[in-house]
Amino acid sequence: MTIDTFILTALRSPSGTSISGGEIAQKLGVTRAAVWARVRELRALGYEIEASPHEGYRLLNSPDVLLGDDLMSRLKGDPLIGRDIRVFQETTSTSDVIERLAADGVREGVVVFAESQSRGRGRLGREWISPAGKGIWFSVLLRPNLRPIEATQLTVAAATAVARAIESETRLMPQVKWPNDILLGSRKVAGILTELSAEVDRVKHLILGVGLDANFEEADFPERVRATATSLRMELGHPVDRAGLAVAMLTELERDYARIRSGRFDAIATEWEALCTTLGRQVSVRVGDRVLHGRAESLASDGALLLRTQHGHLERITGGDVSLKK
Numbered sequence: 253m254t255i256d257t258f259i260l261t262a263l264r265s266p267s268g269t270s271i272s273g274g275e276i277a278q279k280l281g282v283t284r285a286a287v288w289a290r291v292r293e294l295r296a297l298g299y300e301i302e303a304s305p306h307e308g309y310r311l312l313n314s315p316d317v318l319l320g321d322d323l324m325s326r327l328k329g330d331p332l333i334g335r336d337i338r339v340f341q342e343t344t345s346t347s348d349v350i351e352r353l354a355a356d357g358v359r360e361g362v363v364v365f366a367e368s369q370s371r372g373r374g375r376l377g378r379e380w381i382s383p384a385g386k387g388i389w390f391s392v393l394l395r396p397n398l399r400p401i402e403a404t405q406l407t408v409a410a411a412t413a414v415a416r417a418i419e420s421e422t423r424l425m426p427q428v429k430w431p432n433d434i435l436l437g438s439r440k441v442a443g444i445l446t447e448l449s450a451e452v453d454r455v456k457h458l459i460l461g462v463g464l465d466a467n468f469e470e471a472d473f474p475e476r477v478r479a480t481a482t483s484l485r486m487e488l489g490h491p492v493d494r495a496g497l498a499v500a501m502l503t504e505l506e507r508d509y510a511r512i513r514s515g516r517f518d519a520i521a522t523e524w525e526a527l528c529t530t531l532g533r534q535v536s537v538r539v540g541d542r543v544l545h546g547r548a549e550s551l552a553s554d555g556a557l558l559l560r561t562q563h564g565h566l567e568r569i570t571g572g573d574v575s576l577k578k
């Protein structure tokens with residue numbers, strides 16, 4: 253734990269509103285002057301920290317920035333996801349950074365955020381617009397003990413986790429379109445991109461990329477997606493706390509990843525089915541060059557979508573683009 257993580261954790265501890273510099277210094281084994289120097293740095297980053305000679309330090313307000321130390325200080329317990337959090341002001345894609353960390357053998361659970369991405373990518377080779385400060389863009393490195401065919405479980409789990417985090421932080425009621433679009437009403441507010449590195453029968457690593465349009469205003473979206481995209485800010489009528497949402501998403505992902513690792517994907521599938529706008533609907537699914545039409549019947553135990561085609565066959569869909577028919 254860094255000094256900053258320790259200070260922020262102490263300032264946020266529910267047991268007291270203030271904490272003395274001496275107490276922090278003693279616990280960390282550093283001088284009070286060193287603590288004061290870090291507090292000044294945190295203030296320069298926008299943290300409003302009150303310092304009173306008698307009562308010590310008190311956190312009044314946190315800035316709208318994503319800071320690795322701050323996010324780590326807000327995760328409860330000893331989580332796997334987020335045990336190492338790195339934040340970039342700008343990068344091509346957070347998933348590119350994770351890819352390099354994976355190649356270097358970094359252990360699973362590392363999370364990379366970026367304030368902006370110059371080459372953010374979505375599913376099926378689409379561009380993902382990622383302007384500075386408007387959204388939450390992050391990728392997670394996972395090394396699950398799954399077969400490649402089971403990797404859809406993680407996409408489904410991530411969609412469920414992101415939907416739960418949005419609901420708990422904003423009281424909005426998101427829905428999920430298979431496998432990974434998070435909708436508010438009929439407009440997309442978040443997406444998930446799962447990228448896999450695998451051998452024939454074993455996942456080597458998996459990169460989970462999450463993009464949440466948190467504080468976009470309508471004009472921030474390019475014209476071509478304005479009719480189909482939305483943001484939390486547009487739905488609520490006020491900006492949201494990005495750091496709080498980021499922590500909530502990591503916390504929910506941790507919970508679902510634990511469920512997958514202990515073989516309890518069925519519990520996630522049940523939650524997912526309750527959130528899903530796709531099931532029971534007539535849909536068309538584009539898989540490569542093929543377009544299948546039918547009724548989205550249910551979710552298979554590995555996360556695949558079971559589609560009853562217009563010819564009565566049951567097709568397993570493990571990837572593709574679903575359009576809901578009116």
Ligand code: BTN
Pocket residue numbers: 344345346347369371372373374375376378380388389390391432433442443444445461462463464
């Ligand atoms: C989609 O719905 O098409 C998936 C969008 C995923 C976007 C996120 S933003 C963070 C991570 N980095 C990327 O380049 N893409 C994902």
